[in-house]
Each structure stands twice: as C-alpha cells, then as structure tokens.
C-alpha cells in the first residue's frame with residue numbers, strides 16, 4: 037500500500053546524518069531535535085502551540101484529559117473511523133456517541149453533529165478521514181452555539197488546507213480548540229517508529245496538555261494533576277524534522293496519483309471515485325473507492341490474484357465492535373456507515389508510485405469491470 041523504502045532512499049543521506057547526530061549527542065529524550073521540530077511544525081501549520089507526544093492515540097487522550105470532562109459526559113464521534121478515536125473516549129469513562137458520516141466525503145458534518153447534541157454533550161471529535169478536512173467552519177459554529185469543545189483528529193490529513201468563507205486558508209487540525217495527529221510510519225508525515233502531536237492556539241490548554249503529557253508536572257517532581265508519560269523521542273523528531281521539509285511535495289505526489297486514478301475510473305459506472313470536500317484540499321492519505329452492487333469483495337479477490345494490494349478501511353462500524361458493546365444500545369445501526377463498510381476499498385497510494393505500477397493497478401481494476409459487463413451481456 038505504501039513504499040517507505042523508496043521514500044527513505046531518496047532522503048537517505050539527510051536522514052542518516054540527522055539520526056547519527058542524535059545518537060552521537062546521546063540526547064535521546066527531549067533533545068534539541070524535539071524542540072526544533074516543534075517550532076518548525078508550529079510554523080508550517082501556522083498554530084501557536086505544538087505539543088509532541090508518543091503517538092496519535094495518546095494525542096487524542098491527552099486532548100480529552102485537558103477538557104475537564106466528567107464521567108458519563110457525551111463525546112460525539114463518527115462511527116466510520118479508526119478505533120483510536122472512540123477508544124480514548126471510552127477509556128476515560130466518557131460516553132462515545134457514534135454518529136453517521138456523509139456518504140460522499142466520509143466525513144461528519146455540522147448537521148450530523150447538531151442532531152446528536154444533548155444536554156450531556158461536552159465535545160465532538162471530527163475526523164478528517166482519508167486526507168481532507170471536515171467542513172470546520174459550520175462545525176465550529178454549532179459547537180459555539182452549544183458550548184462544546186472540538187478536538188480535530190487530524191491523523192490522516194496533515195498538510196491539508198481548509199478555506200474559510202472569508203477567503204483565508206488554515207491548515208487542517210488548527211481550527212478546532214485542539215487538533216491531534218499521528219506520525220505512524222505510513223501516515224502522510226510518518227516517522228520511523230511511533231510519534232504524535234497535539235496542536236492548539238489556546239495558551240491555557242497548551243500549558244495544561246504539556247503538563248498532562250509530562251506526568252502532570254509543570255515543575256520537575258511537583259505533580260499537580262494525574263498525567264501520563266507521552267514523549268516524542270529525539271531520534272523520531274530528527275527524522276520528522278527532515279521529512280517535514282518534504283511534506284508539501286509528498287502531498288502533491290499523492291494528489292497526482294489520485295488524479296490518475298480518478299481519470300481512469302471516471303467512466304466505470306459501478307465505481308465511485310472519492311468526492312472532494314468543497315472547502316478542503318485533499319492530501320490522499322487513502323484513495324478510497326466505493327464499489328456498488330455487492331461487487332467490492334469480488335474486486336478485492338480479483339486484485340489479490342493480480343498481486344495488487346488493497347485494503348478495506350474500515351470493514352466494521354465502531355458500534356459493532358465487541359469492545360464498544362457496553363457503550364452502544366442493542367441493535368444500534370447507522371445505514372450510511374453500514375453501506376460504506378460494505379462498499380469501500382482503498383488502492384495503493386504513496387509518494388513513490390511508478391507510472392507502470394499504477395498502470396498495472398488501473399488495468400487490473402478495469403479488467404474486473406469489463407469482464408463483468410461482458411458476462412452480463
């Protein structure tokens with residue numbers, strides 16, 4: 037699905053130098069690389085505070101811990117997302133309220149959120165799924181009206197630009213009260229292990245989250261709140277410092293792969309190419325098609341037989357996961373989410389896609405559908 041070796045090969049000398057420097061300095065924890073990367077990312081995102089941490093799941097957990105929520109408070113979360121988004125809500129003894137997503141963009145909307153708000157709702161976690169920002173301005177308006185906090189799960193859309201009605205552009209993840217991301221190796225900005233970060237423009241929240249991520253201490257050995265130990269290590273920060281310089285290039289490489297897929301598949305009736313959010317650029321963490329008429333699994337088998345990797349993100353709605361049984365009423369079901377889980381398939385997309393590799397993928401997909409229409413005739 038991704039080519040991390042090819043990507044490393046292109047920047048090997050820079051990465052090797054940065055990692056070696058870090059090892060030779062032995063400043064493995066909180067070395068200067070961490071602070072430098074934090075500052076570089078703040079500048080790239082145009083956000084006041086970046087708080088590096090150990091992974092994207094911790095980032096979400098620390099964000100929620102900073103919001104002064106109480107047991108049983110409701111947090112709205114899409115049902116069509118990676119488990120981490122809802123997992124931390126349940127872990128903190130909050131109530132995940134799983135909602136539908138838009139059938140075309142795979143993202144939640146202000147309308148969906150507003151219809152799920154109750155007097156117990158305290159926060160919402162919009163997920164910028166597959167690489168484009170949810171329509172954040174209407175979401176922020178709903179949140180303001182109801183006095184709820186917004187934590188953007190930006191693990192899949194770092195680098196994406198969100199355009200506001202007034203013509204200004206902001207980076208995905210910097211619009212809500214807090215944004216989070218993951219530097220898991222296959223993410224758009226991936227390190228060579230685990231890593232994550234939290235963003236905010238709120239000085240008070242930033243200080244609190246920094247403290248929570250560091251054992252609840254602002255001053256060494258003086259612990260004001262129960263926190264966690266969640267750090268980005270210096271070697272990962274050094275790697276990310278190099279890769280951040282290439283992020284825009286990586287995003288446009290992914291976009292041109294997506295454009296080629298779009299053009300190749302536009303006239304296959306049984307396929308729906310990914311819809312674009314009106315106000316966001318797409319950085320294509322995933323290129324996700326929808327396959328109608330119950331043909332999704334058939335297409336995947338066909339691709340497997342031709343050595344074309346593909347993945348189903350996500351095969352099971354969160355509310356059907358055993359882990360959330362206690363959090364969800366019996367028989368709970370959301371029709372769009374169910375439909376998407378049965379229809380989606382993601383094709384390889386990455387920064388190193390060779391033209392002939394993509395042609396083989398495209399040919400294999402087309403073959404499946406032309407074979408089908410022939411047998412139907």
Ligand SMILES: *Cc1c(COP(=O)(O)O)cnc(C)c1O
Nearest residue numbers: 091092093118120121191218220
């Ligand atoms: C990857 C991902 C996470 C979690 O990131 P980790 O670094 O693996 O903990 C959370 N949310 C979404 C949407 C993700 O894709």
